[in-house]
Amino acid sequence: MPDTALAHPTADTAQGRIEGRSDGTVARYLGIPYGRADRFRPARPPAASEGVFAATALGPRCPQVARAGRPWMDFLSDPTPMDEACLALNIFAADRPAGTPRPVMVWLHGGGYVTGSGGRPGVDGTALAARGDVVVVTLNHRLNAFGFTYFGDLVPGHNGANIGMTDIVRALEWVRENIAAFGGDPGNVTIFGQSGGGSKVALLMAMPSAEGLFHRAVVQSASSLLKMASPERATRCAELLLEELGIADPTPEALAAPDFKAILDARARAVTRNDGIDDFRPVVDGTVLTANPFEPGNIARSARIPLLIGTCEDEITFFQAAADPNFHAMDAGTARDRIAYFTNLEQDAADRLYAELAAIFPGESPAQLTSRAMSEHMYRRNDRRAADLRSAHPGAPVWSYLFRWKTAAEGGHLGCPHTACIPFIFGTTTAAQRMLGRPDDAARLSEKVMDAWLAFARSGDPNHPGLPAWPAYDATHRPTMIFDDTCEAMDDPLPELRALIDACPAYTTDKGSGAV
Numbered sequence: 243m244p245d246t247a248l249a250h251p252t253a254d255t256a257q258g259r260i261e262g263r264s265d266g267t268v269a270r271y272l273g274i275p276y277g278r279a280d281r282f283r284p285a286r287p288p289a290a291s292e293g294v295f296a297a298t299a300l301g302p303r304c305p306q307v308a309r310a311g312r313p314w315m316d317f318l319s320d321p322t323p324m325d326e327a328c329l330a331l332n333i334f335a336a337d338r339p340a341g342t343p344r345p346v347m348v349w350l351h352g353g354g355y356v357t358g359s360g361g362r363p364g365v366d367g368t369a370l371a372a373r374g375d376v377v378v379v380t381l382n383h384r385l386n387a388f389g390f391t392y393f394g395d396l397v398p399g400h401n402g403a404n405i406g407m408t409d410i411v412r413a414l415e416w417v418r419e420n421i422a423a424f425g426g427d428p429g430n431v432t433i434f435g436q437s438g439g440g441s442k443v444a445l446l447m448a449m450p451s452a453e454g455l456f457h458r459a460v461v462q463s464a465s466s467l468l469k470m471a472s473p474e475r476a477t478r479c480a481e482l483l484l485e486e487l488g489i490a491d492p493t494p495e496a497l498a499a500p501d502f503k504a505i506l507d508a509r510a511r512a513v514t515r516n517d518g519i520d521d522f523r524p525v526v527d528g529t530v531l532t533a534n535p536f537e538p539g540n541i542a543r544s545a546r547i548p549l550l551i552g553t554c555e556d557e558i559t560f561f562q563a564a565a566d567p568n569f570h571a572m573d574a575g576t577a578r579d580r581i582a583y584f585t586n587l588e589q590d591a592a593d594r595l596y597a598e599l600a601a602i603f604p605g606e607s608p609a610q611l612t613s614r615a616m617s618e619h620m621y622r623r624n625d626r627r628a629a630d631l632r633s634a635h636p637g638a639p640v641w642s643y644l645f646r647w648k649t650a651a652e653g654g655h656l657g658c659p660h661t662a663c664i665p666f667i668f669g670t671t672t673a674a675q676r677m678l679g680r681p682d683d684a685a686r687l688s689e690k691v692m693d694a695w696l697a698f699a700r701s702g703d704p705n706h707p708g709l710p711a712w713p714a715y716d717a718t719h720r721p722t723m724i725f726d727d728t729c730e731a732m733d734d735p736l737p738e739l740r741a742l743i744d745a746c747p748a749y750t751t752d753k754g755s756g757a758v
Contacts, residue, residue, distance in 0.1 A: 251337065253423040258291030260423075262333070263298055268368045269337040271424065273301035276416035277329040277409065279384060281498055282391060283402050285329055285412045300361040301330025304385040305502040307510065309357060312564055314651035314676040317364035317665060326388060326502055331381035331413055332360060334367030335424045338375075343427035345699040348379040348417060348456070350435030350442045352661070354466075355406060355523040356386045358438065364661075369669030373689075374696035377426035379417060383409035387509040388502070390522045391483060392476035397492045403527040407445055414446075414455035432458040432699040434550075436664055440464030444628065445524055447544035448535040458702050459544070460695065461551040462663055465620045466523075466751050467628055469534050476525040482512035483522075519752050536631045545637030548702030550695075551629050552643030552722070556657030558616040562609070563652050563659075570609045570655035577608035581615050586747040595742060602738045613657065618736075618743040621660075626740070630717040639714040641704050643694075644735055646726040647687055650679020666691040666725070683727055691725060 251269045252261045262271035274297050277285035302325035311319070335344070349365055351358040360380030367378030383389060389406025418428045433456045435443045443459050444467040446452040461467065486508035489496045500508070513520045524531060533540050562569035572580075574596070582592030599611045606614070626642075633640040645663050649656050656662075656677075665674035669692050671684040678684045694704040694712075704723075705712050712731050713721040720734040734740070 255420040259294045260297050261294050264337045268372050269335050271297035271333040273330045277412040302328050303359040304328040306357040317674040318362050320359045320361045328382045334371040334378040336375050344425050345376045346426040346431045347699050348433050350439035352437030352439045354438040355390050363673045364664050364670045381413045391480050392525045393480050394477040404524050404530040411451050431456040434460035436462035441467040444535040448540035458548045463553045471521040471525040475521045479521045486511045536628050541635045548638040550641045553621045554645040554658045554662050556613050557621040557660040559613050559656045560660035572609050574608045577612040620749050633715050642715045642722040651677045
């Protein structure tokens with residue numbers, strides 16, 4: 243157990259003694275190595291520490307290209323340096339004597355498979371650990387070309403596939419072996435993640451190597467959780483990467499030679515040459531990932547894992563506002579064109595869809611109607627499909643939610659956008675004030691949301707006295723908890739919108755992952 247009597251608490255782990263810092267309420271252990279990264283190879287176990295490891299600073303992020311942001315996105319920023327030696331995790335544990343081992347909540351960050359980190363201020367685990375007497379873990383892993391280049395048969399003897407995901411498995415193995423030293427229960431581990439992190443949660447539920455390493459799962463606002471890359475498409479991206487790097491003979495020495503910026507630049511050029519399709523992402527390789535997450539065999543694999551899954555109502559406004567702060571002023575013609583492109587509909591079909599949306603939501607602007615269609619198409623439908631498939635299989639329950647709490651940024655035009663759920667779950671609404679606004683209302687909702695996630699981590703059931711009764715999900719009635727100033731459970735929110743979008747072609751990552 244940690245020595246919580248000290249201002250600098252310590253914990254004894256398999257790799258040595260680790261020293262953190264405490265404010266008297268929560269002990270923080272930052273930047274703990276959980277593995278060693280060799281370029282394009284699966285992670286190795288971490289080196290043993292010599293003496294006491296001072297876990298006092300966040301570890302580096304995986305190399306990545308920064309995305310342009312707006313000031314209200316600052317709770318998602320992370321200024322830590324970038325380095326390929328990025329396999330580190332952070333632990334937040336209530337600084338008081340532990341009796342019964344505490345539930346463990348392991349966060350997987352968003353950013354698709356391209357960017358992001360576990361060090362963003364919006365995912366600081368301090369408030370969640372303090373409120374729920376849980377142990378919160380956040381982590382960094384390899385991304386983009388470093389974590390998701392699939393060489394297949396291009397590199398003789400290369401056995402790495404989906405190494406960004408096997409990095410996370412390595413981190414979960416570290417948690418299983420060491421979290422008791424921080425007061426955590428290795429037999430009660432919840433994985434939770436948003437956007438790309440939510441898709442990573444779905445993938446872990448399908449990976450044989452992750453079985454037994456976690457016991458509950460939360461998928462938040464995941465767009466690309468149903469279908470991963472094929473070996474053929476992923477290999478094409480690897481071929482283009484090697485061409486852009488000028489590597490004709492991909493020996494270990496040749497692959498190790500370029501600096502990380504050269505690899506980032508080459509990856510960007512490879513995606514451009516691949517018609518903008520980014521298949522530097524998880525691949526159904528037959529070993530690490532034997533099938534897509536919600537195909538029948540993999541649903542059976544995860545059937546004993548309770549699942550909490552949902553979205554925000556206006557997911558896509560996050561991306562529209564990032565690209566164009568005047569998105570809310572688009573005209574109807576622009577809206578119809580965007581809907582046609584995004585949903586892969588012919589223009590006349592998109593025009594009919596727009597008219598039907600306008601009839602369902604009278605008085606809403608073209609931007610709002612576009613957001614309705616794109617958010618439902620890219621996020622809500624895919625997560626609902628996962629919930630339908632999983633709940634139809636015998637096993638542990640599924641719980642569905644929808645965030646509707648309206649934010650203040652961009653003059654209120656965002657509605658409830660992508661990422662809005664994060665500060666409510668972590669209790670970091672102060673850090674996200676430039677997005678959220680209404681600080682007192684935000685804090686009140688955050689308490690209810692935190693308590694739901696904490697209840698789920700403890701028992702697999704998110705019900706608690708601060709919410710109305712929340713029924714488990716089924717594909718017939720689709721009961722869903724609505725998180726807003728007034729929370730309520732309702733069956734099948736917006737069935738007319740669901741029916742319209744379910745008739746459209748399926749969302750494809752060929753239109754962009756949209757994940758942060």
